[in-house]
Amino acid sequence: MKKHTIAVIVNDQPGVLQRVSGLFGRRGFNIESITVGTSEEAGLSRMVIVTSGDDHTLEQVTKQLYKLIDVIKVIDLSSNPMVARELALIKVSAEPSARPEILGVVETFRAAVVDIGTHSLMVQVVGDTEKIDAMVELLKPYGIRELSRTGVTAMIRGNAK
Incomplete structure (x- = not known):
């Protein structure tokens, strides 16, 4: 099991945090840490999520996140120097x-x-x-x-x- 840190750029709308965290829960993925705040672009928020799993797990999480309408971009931070x-x-x-x-x-x-x-x-x-x-x-x-x-x-x- 490897730790993955991902950034999720989302529309700054009510309920987005609940939908993202609910997706993790429904899929049986644990969120070890989550922070949310405004991003450099007005109307968008940045979520930084730490989760554990293999590369396949990360791929599945990313695909599922992109299915959410308010998700703009998913970035695997841990695959780069950060x-x-x-x-x-x-x-x-x-x-x-x-x-x-x-x-x-x-x-x-x-x-x-x-x-x-x-x-x-x-x-x-x-x-x-x-x-x-x-x-x-x-x-x-x-x-x-x-x-x-x-x-x-x-x-x-x-x-x-």
Whole structure:
């Protein structure tokens, strides 16, 4: 099983996200991550979807997506060199005595403290999925109170469109 990252350019219309995610569910394909936002073109949105499967699975997903009326273009980002990023906000228990250690982890990951409470810190980290996973693992011993992740967003590197 290989991870595939695909971009789907769709009309910015109500119900499109539901139709795309429903297609995955009906076909038994799992969505590991999905992000949606406006694109460079007015009236169009870009969905970045991470799913797992073999090349045949990806081919089937692509064919099925093109059958949806609001789908304009499907791009297999993972078949090209790409930049992929995710954002996480992590609220960690942080008594004053533990803060220097936690700040050391934050600094190592080039993350940032975005909120300080009397007994907690909120950390923002941006990077690839592996970086986020590694930071979460290092912060677990301190006690993660809340965790919110955006999911992957990605683009092909260089001049390719």
